[in-house]
Amino acid sequence: MAVTRWARRPPWPAVAGWGLWGLGTLVFLAVAWVNELLRRAGRPDLAELTLGDTLPLLLASLSSATVGAVLVSRRSRHPVGWLLLGLGLSLIALGLAQDYASLDLLAGGGPLPGARWAALFSDTGWVLWPAAIGFILLLTPTGSPPSPRWRWWVWLTAAAPLLYILAEALERSPMDPPFGSVVSPMALSLGEPAETVLRVIDWIAALLTQVAILAGAGSLIVRFRRARGVERLQLRWVALAAILAGVAAVGVAAGTVTGIEALWLWSSYSYIVVLPLAVAAVFQPARRRIQQVVDRRFNRHRYDAARTIQAFSGRLRQHLDLDSLSAELLAVTDQTMQPTTMSLWLRPRR
Numbered sequence: 001m002a003v004t005r006w007a008r009r010p011p012w013p014a015v016a017g018w019g020l021w022g023l024g025t026l027v028f029l030a031v032a033w034v035n036e037l038l039r040r041a042g043r044p045d046l047a048e049l050t051l052g053d054t055l056p057l058l059l060a061s062l063s064s065a066t067v068g069a070v071l072v073s074r075r076s077r078h079p080v081g082w083l084l085l086g087l088g089l090s091l092i093a094l095g096l097a098q099d100y101a102s103l104d105l106l107a108g109g110g111p112l113p114g115a116r117w118a119a120l121f122s123d124t125g126w127v128l129w130p131a132a133i134g135f136i137l138l139l140t141p142t143g144s145p146p147s148p149r150w151r152w153w154v155w156l157t158a159a160a161p162l163l164y165i166l167a168e169a170l171e172r173s174p175m176d177p178p179f180g181s182v183v184s185p186m187a188l189s190l191g192e193p194a195e196t197v198l199r200v201i202d203w204i205a206a207l208l209t210q211v212a213i214l215a216g217a218g219s220l221i222v223r224f225r226r227a228r229g230v231e232r233l234q235l236r237w238v239a240l241a242a243i244l245a246g247v248a249a250v251g252v253a254a255g256t257v258t259g260i261e262a263l264w265l266w267s268s269y270s271y272i273v274v275l276p277l278a279v280a281a282v283f284q285p286a287r288r289r290i291q292q293v294v295d296r297r298f299n300r301h302r303y304d305a306a307r308t309i310q311a312f313s314g315r316l317r318q319h320l321d322l323d324s325l326s327a328e329l330l331a332v333t334d335q336t337m338q339p340t341t342m343s344l345w346l347r348p349r350r
Helices: 012-040 055-074 079-105 115-139 148-170 192-226 229-258 261-298 300-316 322-337
Strands: none
Touching: 012 055, 012 079, 055 079, 055 261, 079 115, 079 261, 115 148, 115 192, 115 261, 148 192, 192 229, 229 261
């Protein structure tokens, strides 16, 4: 008789997810190392890794990457796990890019290869993480938009961060602080009218990334109101996070317009910290529901035992005869536990 051997497929999504998580950890350690180099160069003011400044944000990014890696390893086809992983990695990479560029361009620790490119990524890459948060809210928990009518919005919000980065990279104007004297390595001499068009494009694109968070939060709240049963339980914590994300997006926009750095910084902290833990809670009720289905199909003894005990508990209220109750209790114990011997001891009344 021929025997067919089934080779187990390597868990490549899990390997990729945890590999990226490990890469993020190495980048985090690189941030700490570059911060030390900045202090040795006499510019501790440029060291971003401080207890009250960006350290909470970097730790939140590690939390996001960890939750993302767990979801990718268990549900690799669901985009939310990859988005959480990308959110965490982008935040860590932004910290490294800013410190690396600062070491060369501001602290005189160079020349370092690619310092201006790192400054460009630090100046424009921030747009990636609000875009990721908007998509996480929009695609939770099904992995797809609420309806096909949202497809145009998906494409628009996907194009917005790319347009912002491209427009900023092509402008001749200096970058935002701390790289106010640095010009993009991709800058073109296009003339003032074209520069104005690029500034309008990047302003609209940046605004869209914040609106995408509000739209994603709104779509999630609509899902929650329409959901029933297990799906409603799944969305309970994420709906709360969506409300906080909407409030935080307003705080980020207000901080950006007014120039109050602490306002947009702590607004960013709030939903970056809350969102990964809330998304992780989404998949827990689904796991229990799937386990019940598996028990019904493949683990009949476990499922039947639970149903037998539940049925006996319902009949227990109707029994008044001690002898019949004792006999049924012994029968239920034998059916569910299958012991070798049984004894029933009743405490006499005093």
